[in-house]
Amino acid sequence: xxxxxxxxxxxxxxxxxxxxxxxxxxxxxxxxxxxxxxxxxxxxxxxxxxxxxxxxxxxxxxxxxxxxxxxxxxxxxxxxxxxxxxxxxxxxxxxxxxxxxxxxxxxxxxxxxxxxxxxxxxxxxxxxxxxxxxxxxxxxxxxxxxxxxxxxxxxxxxxxxxxxxxxxxxxxxxxxxxxxxxxxxxxxxxxxxxxxxxxxxxxxxxxxxxxxxxxxxxxxxxxxxxxxxxxxx
Numbered sequence: 001x002x003x004x005x006x007x008x009x010x011x012x013x014x015x016x017x018x019x020x021x022x023x024x025x026x027x028x029x030x031x032x033x034x035x036x037x038x039x040x041x042x043x044x045x046x047x048x049x050x051x052x053x054x055x056x057x058x059x060x061x062x063x064x065x066x067x068x069x070x071x072x073x074x075x076x077x078x079x080x081x082x083x084x085x086x087x088x089x090x091x092x093x094x095x096x097x098x099x100x101x102x103x104x105x106x107x108x109x110x111x112x113x114x115x116x117x118x119x120x121x122x123x124x125x126x127x128x129x130x131x132x133x134x135x136x137x138x139x140x141x142x143x144x145x146x147x148x149x150x151x152x153x154x155x156x157x158x159x160x161x162x163x164x165x166x167x168x169x170x171x172x173x174x175x176x177x178x179x180x181x182x183x184x185x186x187x188x189x190x191x192x193x194x195x196x197x198x199x200x201x202x203x204x205x206x207x208x209x210x211x212x213x214x215x216x217x218x219x220x221x222x223x224x225x226x227x228x229x230x231x232x233x
Contacts, residue, residue, distance in 0.1 A: 010039050010049035015058060018069055019084050025071040029059060056080055078170055085174055095178055095226060098171070103219040105164060106152065110199060110215035113158035114208040121158045122204055125151060129196050136189045144189060145179045151196055155203070155215070181230060188225045195221050 014029060023029050030038070035046040050067055053059045056077035061067050072084050085094040117125075128151040135144035149172075156165050168175075182188050195218035202214040 109159040111212035114211035
């Protein structure tokens with residue numbers, strides 16, 4: 001058990017250094033001897049740690065050359081990708097990619113939800129929009145973000161497809177942090193309320209294509225606002 005914790009410690013430290021940009025994609029990572037001295041562990045422990053990162057496609061071993069960092073696009077560990085997204089040096093690019101992922105999943109979820117959503121769920125959706133309005137008037141960012149996230153969670157669950165919810169659940173912490181960043185801008189809050197109302201109206205009409213279009217417009221507005229007011233692109 002103690003040996004396993006050392007392996008995790010070495011792997012986690014190396015991953016942290018990769019995410020921080022110390023070892024960018026394509027660059028070699030330190031050799032076994034260097035890592036063993038840094039952590040005061042055996043080379044066998046280091047070897048197991050590197051195997052852990054290799055199994056997740058974070059690094060690759062090239063025989064006779066060394067161990068090299070793969071680009072994040074090749075990583076197969078959701079946990080590692082989330083850490084790179086949340087802690088990496090290029091937060092702006094990560095934020096854009098996160099919206100792209102949401103756009104793919106949430107537009108489809110809205111389309112599925114339109115014919116399935118119940119009157120009770122619609123009432124809950126309208127309630128979250130009301131809470132967003134109240135929070136906007138009170139300049140309460142925390143309550144605004146909570147209501148915003150609750151709205152989208154309701155749409156995902158109303159889709160009736162549990163896989164959609166499961167896929168986005170690990171992103172909940174990152175989504176909350178990104179929402180707090182973007183929703184700190186008052187005009188973005190105004191746009192979000194307007195777009196949520198449009199999605200709500202489309203779902204109330206039980207029109208799948210209208211619901212998909214409304215959610216897509218919301219995602220586009222979110223992306224435009226991110227670039228215009230947060231990233232200043």
